[in-house]
Amino acid sequence: MNAKFLYVACIAVGMAILPAAAQEAFPKKPIKIIVPLGAGGSSDLGARIVARRLSQELKQPVVVENRTGGNQVIGIGAVKSAPADGYTLLWTTSGIFATSVVNKTVPFDALKDFDPITLGGRTNAVVIVHNSVPVTDLKSFVDYAKSNPNKLNFASTGGSVTLLIQYFMQTVGIDMPIVTYKSQPASMNDFLSGQVQVMIDRPSVYKSQIAAHGKAVAVTGAKRDRVTPDVPTVAELGYKGFDIDTWQAMFIRSETPPDRLAKIRAAMRRVMADAEVRKQFVDIGVEPAGSSAEELATLSRNDAARWKSVAAISKYQAE
CATH class of the missing domain: 3.40.190.10 (Periplasmic binding protein-like II)
Known part of the structure; x- marks a missing residue:
């Protein structure tokens, strides 16, 4: 067997054993964003703003599907049950890290079963x-x-x-x-x-x-709201460190192939930096954000710890 033939054969064998996900172009079919909340709310509207722009970035249709019920559990569980192939995304709120507190049992671990993509926006209270x-x-x-x-x-x-x-x-x-x-x-x-x-x-x-x-x-947020600029924050009024708002963000199933995860994260960085997207968020009463995956991961861990502490102190009874 000559050297050239052996080289070609080795390359062919190497390609054959590569994971299928690494060989396929991505994405090559529509992507679904599951929202575990009802249609018409600010989180649903935020997801639809993102979906339109993300479709342009990925050159595939991106559809939003509302899966409601169980304090977000049904929709989040649907993403957990979907294949970890990058074609099912989760657009949810900070309530994802309260689910294990307000429900007796949930079919997922919010911190372990999902990888962060980006923070989308914040809504003051x-x-x-x-x-x-x-x-x-x-x-x-x-x-x-x-x-x-x-x-x-x-x-x-x-x-x-x-x-x-x-x-x-x-x-x-x-x-x-x-x-x-x-x-x-x-x-x-x-x-x-x-x-x-x-x-x-x-x-x-x-x-x-x-x-x-x-x-x-x-x-309740860290900053005054643009809609009510004359209303001070709780922290301003002497309760230092108090800072809580409702954020919405994108997550994906853990174990998604790294190349697909990286592509979606890069696309979402461009989406959240887009001036028209940010304007549309403001129009629905949401402060546009955007973040690195690491920043969203830190926010997620902090919120999960906070809600466990609040529930323990108040003796909250899970439903």
Whole structure:
């Protein structure tokens, strides 16, 4: 056997034993983004903004599919069950790291079973007190709540929202009954009528639907919100280090081939840097972000630890 023939044969054998994923062009078919939340919300809208631009980057259709239920468990579980081939992505919120706290059992480990791609955007939250309560700011609200135990109720839609409320109350040193509703419209209706006196919602919702009935006493994020620039942060008002908002981000199944993971991460960096994408995020009331995978991984670990601590202190009962 001559040397040239032997060389060609070795190359052929080497190519034959390469993993199929490494030999195939990627992507060569449509990609699916699963959103474990309902259609029409800010997370769903964010996913659809990203999908349109990502389709241009990858030159394949990118479709969004809503899989709701179980405090995000059904949709996240669907991504966990999908092949680790890069064709199924997860667009979810920070609530992914509350799932194991608010549910007794979940079919995944949020930190181990998914690799981070990028942070997409952040949504601030505003603490709102009904006008029937004689307070003017966060300090007077906290003082009133302490002086009038069990007189005020906090509206929640359950799950991660309840954990956020518990975290806020633990930080400012108050303890109020939490009334859980099946939907945000139901909680808002009771707030507007004064049946519950405190709620947390997005600044854009406060501005457009609630401002005539309640006072915004603080926002929960690290920075003031562009929609309510006159409302200070909780941290500004003396509670240093308090910083919590709802973020949305993209993840992928762990064990996805490294070349495909790298390609999606690079494409998403370009997507989140796109000026039109960022404008569209602002238009839906979300602060555009973008991040490295490492930054999202750090954020994920911190949130997972925070919610476990909040649940333990408040003795939260998993559903």
